[in-house]
Amino acid sequence: MEKQQKQTPEGEIKIKISTLVYAILIVLVVVVGILSILAYGTNTAIGSKISAKISQVIPFPAAIVDWRHVVFMKDVETNLASVEKFYQTKNFASEGLRVDFSTDEGKKRLRIKEREILDKMVEDQIIEILAKNRGISVSDSDAQKVVNQQLNEFGTADDVKKDLENSYGWNMDDFKARVVVPNLYADALASKVMAENFDVTPAKDKINKALKDLENGKDFAQVVRTYSEGTSKDNAGELGWVKKDQVLPELQAALFGDGSFKKDSIIESSIGFHLMEIEDSKKVDGEDQLKLRQVFVSKNTFADWLQNQKKQMQVTVPLKDFVWNKATGSIDFRDDSMRAFEKEQRAKSQGDASIML
Numbered sequence: 018m019e020k021q022q023k024q025t026p027e028g029e030i031k032i033k034i035s036t037l038v039y040a041i042l043i044v045l046v047v048v049v050g051i052l053s054i055l056a057y058g059t060n061t062a063i064g065s066k067i068s069a070k071i072s073q074v075i076p077f078p079a080a081i082v083d084w085r086h087v088v089f090m091k092d093v094e095t096n097l098a099s100v101e102k103f104y105q106t107k108n109f110a111s112e113g114l115r116v117d118f119s120t121d122e123g124k125k126r127l128r129i130k131e132r133e134i135l136d137k138m139v140e141d142q143i144i145e146i147l148a149k150n151r152g153i154s155v156s157d158s159d160a161q162k163v164v165n166q167q168l169n170e171f172g173t174a175d176d177v178k179k180d181l182e183n184s185y186g187w188n189m190d191d192f193k194a195r196v197v198v199p200n201l202y203a204d205a206l207a208s209k210v211m212a213e214n215f216d217v218t219p220a221k222d223k224i225n226k227a228l229k230d231l232e233n234g235k236d237f238a239q240v241v242r243t244y245s246e247g248t249s250k251d252n253a254g255e256l257g258w259v260k261k262d263q264v265l266p267e268l269q270a271a272l273f274g275d276g277s278f279k280k281d282s283i284i285e286s287s288i289g290f291h292l293m294e295i296e297d298s299k300k301v302d303g304e305d306q307l308k309l310r311q312v313f314v315s316k317n318t319f320a321d322w323l324q325n326q327k328k329q330m331q332v333t334v335p336l337k338d339f340v341w342n343k344a345t346g347s348i349d350f351r352d353d354s355m356r357a358f359e360k361e362q363r364a365k366s367q368g369d370a371s372i373m374l
Contacts, residue, residue: 076090077089078335079335079336080138080336080341081334082139082146082331082332083143083330083331088135088139090336093134093138097127097130097131099185100130100185101130103184104116104371106184125355126369128338128350129362130371132350135348136348139332139348141203143330143332144199144202144323147323148202151206153205160193164189207319210319214317215317215322216317220289223314224312225283226244227243228281228283232281237312238254240312241310244314245312246314247315249311250313254294257308258299259307260305265288268293272293272309287318288318289313289314289316290313291312291313293309294310294311295308296309327346327347328344328345328346
């Protein structure tokens with residue numbers, strides 16, 4: 018008869034520890050599953066609040082770029098809170114503008130801001146990836162130099178810090194990380210790409226042909242129809258009445274400068290070549306306004322190049338409300354009604370600072 022094997026106290030302890038470990042793992046899986054549902058899968062108001070709290074503690078991804086670069090929900094939520102604070106602290110009413118996120122429609126407009134924020138954060142991540150692939154890096158000292166320049170330009174350090182805190186809830190490190198570093202990567206990448214890839218000769222040839230036709234007496238509207246590009250072409254080149262701050266910087270100097278503007282001269286801007294004509298001028302409240310029309314020929318821009326690169330990038334968005342639109346290279350709403358709502362709001366945006374700014 019076999020003797021019954023006695024279990025040692027050590028064996029009992031081992032069994033208990035292993036059982037405890039398995040139990041803890043099961044609990045963790047369940048908890049993570051529940052938290053994921055709350056973070057990604059609920060449309061209730063309380064669910065959204067819980068989701069925001071969870072995302073501040075657990076690093077849930079809002080978007081994954083190129084398989085390994087993550088935009089975290091907590092950063093999206095933080096940036097959204099900063100934007101909301103900006104609108105709450107500014108007195109837009111004095112400028113005839115309005116902002117109200119408390120109504121049902123206002124809450125939808127806040128969702129538009131969230132989509133814009135996520136889209137910008139994904140774009141910043143893509144720019145950084147493309148820049149580093151081309152050997153571009155931005156050091157902390159590079160960013161600090163820009164911060165110091167900003168401080169010198171806009172007032173004392175205390176004034177700038179106070180304004181950042183009051184307007185966005187930011188400190189200088191937040192400003193550096195969220196604004197300065199992304200801008201440095203974008204500027205450096207744009208300079209390198211423009212130097213390597215763009216030939217403006219075809220655009221120059223086209224605008225020179227348009228100028229020659231004007232000099233030979235052809236009707237301006239006819240020249241617009243033949244050569245011009247962009248939205249102004251649909252209106253015979255008419256831009257209507259504009260103020261200085263409503264035109265590109267390169268056009269500001271030529272049109273609102275010392276009065277030396279020449280009708281038959283080509284002006285090059287960051288987006289293309291312009292043949293401008295001043296049809297009339299007036300002063301409104303002491304400010305110059307010009308009635309303008311133009312022939313415009315676009316040149317390849319960094320924005321065009323970047324948009325094409327974004328369309329080729331692999332981006333995954335695990336959120337319930339947003340999706341990566343590969344056709345446009347941007348974050349979009351999953352819901353058709355929200356896409357329609359944003360389009361409608363932008364069409365009638367006049368006076369609504371939350372859409373205009």
